[in-house]
Amino acid sequence: MLVASELSKKFSGKPALSGVSFHVKRGEIYGLLGHNGAGKSTSLGVILGMVMPDSGDVTIDGISVLRDRSRALRKVGAIFESPAFYDYLSGWDNLKILMSYSGGFDATAARSVVERVGLSRRIHSKVRTYSHGMRQRLALAQALLPEPEVLLLDEPTDGLDPEGIKWFREFILKLRDERGMTVLFNSHLLAEVELMCDRVAILREGKRVFEGSIGSIQDDTRFFEVDFEPWGIACGLVHSAGGEARAVGRISLPATVDPAGLVETLVHAGVRIRGFSPMRRSLEDLYMEILNGAGSPN
C-alpha cells in the first residue's frame, strides 16, 4: 500500500535519511521508532510531499508522491504532533476550510466523522477554547475527511492523558479492524507502539536498523529475572551452559537450554537461588539494545 524506496535526504549537509526503505502492507498498523533526529518526521514529511528527498521515492497504492502528489494523497489522512488550527474559528469552520482546499465540503460526512470522534457538543466552539485532547480529536476528524485508506500519525498521543491515549488507541484499532485502514504510526511511546502495531521499523541516525513484526521480538531467546548469590560464579555457570548474563539480575537462555537443568547445576555449585522467573522481552528491550548498538542493521 505504501512503499518508501531508498529515501535519502540531507539538511545543510547533515544526513537526515540515508537509503531508508520500508513497506507498509494494506490493512496493517506499522510503527516507526527512533531517537530524536533519527529521521521519523523527515520520513513522514517525504511521504506527504512536504520534504523533497535527495533521492528515492514514495508510492501510495502505486502512485508516486514526487510525481503526482495530489493524486497520491487522495487516499491519505495525516495527524501531526501539536496540530495547528485557526484558533479564532470554530472546529467546524476549520474543517470547512481544510476540506475546501481539496474539492469541497461535505457537511453530512463531516457531521458523521465529528460524531465518531466525540466532538459533536463542542464542534461549533472556537478552537482556542479546546483542550489538547479535543484538538487531537479535531485533527483526527480532518484526517478522516474524506474517507482515507491510509492514516499517517506523527506522535498523535503526545500530551494526551492516559484516558485520551487509551481512547485514541482503541479508535485506531477499530478503524483497522472495521475498515481495513492502513496506518503508519510515529511515536516515542514504546508501550503504545507495542499495543497497536503489527510491524515496526527502528531508525537510528537516518538509517533503518530493524524491521520486523511485534511477535518476532520474542525470538528463540528466553529471558529470566534472577537473584543468584554469588553472582560472579553464577554468571560463569550460565555462560558455560550456553546462556548470557544481560545485566545484574537478568539472564537469557537459548531454546536448547533447559532452565531446570541450569538450576540443578547452580545448586550443585553452591549458588543460592533466591529468585528465578521468566520475563517477556519487550519492545523497549529490543529498542534499547539496538540504540546501544547491540542490534544489527537489516
Place this chain on the structure above:
Amino acid sequence: MGYGAFILMEAVILFVYKLDRSQQFMHAMLERNGLDFGTYYSSLSITFTIMLLSMFLLGSIYFALVAGDIVAKENEDGNLRMVFARPISRLRLLLVKYAAVSFYTFTFVFFVGISGYAMAVAAVGWEGGLFVMEPKMKVFAAYSDWWEGAGRLAMSAGGIGVSMITLSSIAFMFSCFKIKPAAATIITLTILFVDMILQGFPFFKPYESWFITWRMSAWVFIMEQQISWPKIIESYAFLFGLNITLFTLGWISFQSRDFKT
C-alpha cells in the same frame, strides 16, 4: 479592526475637509479655475480625496501586511502543514491564496469608496459634481453632472483596486520565501516607498514609466476629460506582466522548499 481603522481615517479626512481653512482653500482654488464652489465642494470630490489619501497612507500598509502573512505566517504558525496534508498540489495551493489576496485587495478599495461616500453624503449631502486635481500625473478635470462624476469615481476605484494588487503581489512573493511574515511586509513597503521617492527626483524624470508606483497611478487617467485608453492599457499590461512574474518567482521558491515539522 482593519475596517474600523479605515472608517476612523475617513472620519479624520472628512473632519479636516469641513474645517473653515480647508473650505477657504478649496474655495480659492476652484474660483481661480473658474469653477463654482457650491457645485464642486461635494460628496464625490471628498470621496475622491478620501480614496486617494487612505490608499496611499493606510492601504499600502494593510495590503502588504495581509499578503505578507498569507503564506509566511501560516508556515510559522503550523497551519500550512495541516493544509499540506490535503491532496492539493503546491501550485494550486498558491493559486488559491493569491486569488484570495487579490480579491481582498480589490474589494477593500470599494469598501473604502462606499464607506467614504456614505460619510461624505452625511456631511455635505449627495448633490454636486466631481473635481479632480492630481498634479503629479498632470490630471485636472471637473464634472458638473453627478452621474458622470459618480461613474468616473467608480471606474477609478476599479483602477485603484487593480493597481493595489501589484503591491499585494510583491508582498505575496516575499511571503513564499523562507522569511518571517513581518520581513515580507517591511521589504514590500520599503520597495514601495523607495520607488515613490526615487520617482520624485528630477534626474529620474525621463525614466518615470519604469517605476512601479508611476504605473500604479495610471488609474488617475480615468479621470481625464478625454480618457486615453492606450496609456491606461499600457500601464496595466506592465503591471499584469509584473504580477505574473512576481507570482512565478514566489511559486518557484515555494515549490523547492522543504516544510519540516
